[in-house]
Amino acid sequence: MSRLTGKFAELAKAGRKALIPFITAGDPNPDFTLPMMHAMVAAGVDIIELGVPFSDPMADGPVIQRASERALAHKMSLRKVLALVGEFRKTDQQTPVVLMGYVNPIEAMGYENFANAAQQADVDGVLTVDLPPDEAEECVALLKARGIDPIFLLAPNSIDERIKMMDAAGSGYLYYVSLKGVTGAGHLNTADVETKLKQIRGNTKLPVAIGFGVKDAETAKTVANLGDGVVVGSALISKIEAHQDDLATAQQQIVELLAAMRQAMDS
Amino acid sequence: MTEKYNMPDTRGHFGPYGGIFVAETLMPPIQELNAAYQRYMVDPEFIAELDADLKYYVGRPSPLYHAERWSRELGGAQIYLKREDLNHTGAHKINNTIGQALLAKRMGKTRIIAETGAGQHGVATATIAARLGLECVIYMGAVDVVRQSLNVYRMKLLGATVVAVESGSKTLKDALNEALRDWVTNVDNTFYIIGTVAGPHPYPAMVRDFQAIIGREAKQQCIEQAGRLPDALVACVGGGSNAIGLFYPFIDDASVAMVGVEAAGDGVETGRHSAPLCAGRPGVLHGNRTYLMEDDDGEIIETHSISAGLDYPGVGPEHAWLKDTGRAQYVNITDNEALEGFYALTRMEGIIPALESSHAMAYTMKLAPTMSKDKIIIVNLSGRGDKDMQTMAQREGIML
């Protein structure tokens, strides 16, 4: 059983929902990320999504775009993100780590080289925003053969047929993007998400994490009640952006926000 | 070629290139668009409306002009110019824009967005939007907003909102990113008119089909005027829409050589260029797999060209396929060479070409003298130089 599948099974048994923070690796500099990952685990998160910076983050709003730019200014790269996960694993063999990014850095490395390197670094899942299952056959096979879960996105306008496709291609969990738009945008409509989740559940047994529009403890609690996990990204990265000159404060505020979300979700 | 050329496949693949590499939210509108495109491209009523617009609104057919003086001066092949510069709004872009706008109307979309580099596609889109009474938002890199300010003014006059994109390199690729973000956010009422043969399927095939009128006309005109097919076709390649528009109807005519001209900027060897086919490698950007300019880590690198319309790190996937199969060749022309082409056509034929098209002119100046006088080259004069007057005057130290 993969670490991700195990984690969701364990949470389900305990009647809890997964708290999944997203940060961009190397933002605002490469030294910040590793201690931040450990601090997030200490704050009670279940899974870490680590953004691989890309020069053209087409599905991201301004907050994550700028995070990518800061990381790239420090020459962060897919290879370095993989090395970072390897470092993390030296002291944490429990927390699943999912890489999230765009397909071109993986294409540049080569699918097979990447799959091997991800296995070696002990990566648990790979979410590639612009690699839908229609184009992902080769990559999915290589990842699955190495026990790595390919994670796919679902959108508010995904029809049954698409959800079934994700169910077949994906493993670990599915990521429901709760609104039409880029990361960091707008407010999510609870009733809409609830309706959509019913449709999704009718087409897959995989756990469903919900992201986009989760800002604070209150939204985290609301969303947690609808799915199996909550992804929070831009709200964390905004703290990094606001405190670039005082990263201890950035880390502290992220930890506090996650701890508050954890508490709200578990209460 | 023995078998008739029939690309792409139903999933939009040109061999390993093309495809649909987009975020999931864009899958439904892309499928909806593909269905509409498949349906209307064979719908007699749609075709009749498009043809009428191309004739009465755009001014087609555009002439095929024998540049006799220039041909004589160069001392080789006979040069024929396909005069896309004479189209309404001054470039080939409008052939495609009209087609997509008519599709948008049939699909019930009320809002149109587009990216633009040189501003020609933006102007063409704003023009059609004005005519059809559709809301129009144009994304343009902040750098391009400055160097193509005349076109920015034209778009605003036409009632479009022009958004200066400040992210990344602030040029065409970033405008495309921003347009895609808009589309993801407003998928229900918005039609994204992509200006070149890039983007996810069906855009590369659809834009090609709308631009193929260039080659169909040129073929017929060449036979009428010269009694035979041309020996070579030359066109500049940014995303590749004017080039594929000229090439496509000739692909099965094996005797016709096809040459795409990329922008070499300061020179391909300097790294400061926009020539992915000549000096890049395959990767995935903006919804398709194609040749890209990228670093070892797969990050897209900044491009350089004197012409905003060629300043793009990718290229249409069909060109990637034509390159790999050897059916077309791709060469490159530096900024300085393009300027020579610009002045040559202006002084020799009294036609001021766009800086993009000047790259094709410059390569023709190299190619024609290597061919005998009974050979024929058709060069795509994709647009006129009006929009570049500011840039050219500035280079000459003149304040307008």
Ligand SMILES: Cc1ncc(COP(=O)(O)O)c(C=O)c1O
């Ligand atoms: C006159 C002209 N020619 C060529 C191009 C390049 O585009 P494409 O390669 O798609 O024809 C542009 C783009 O703005 C243009 O304005």
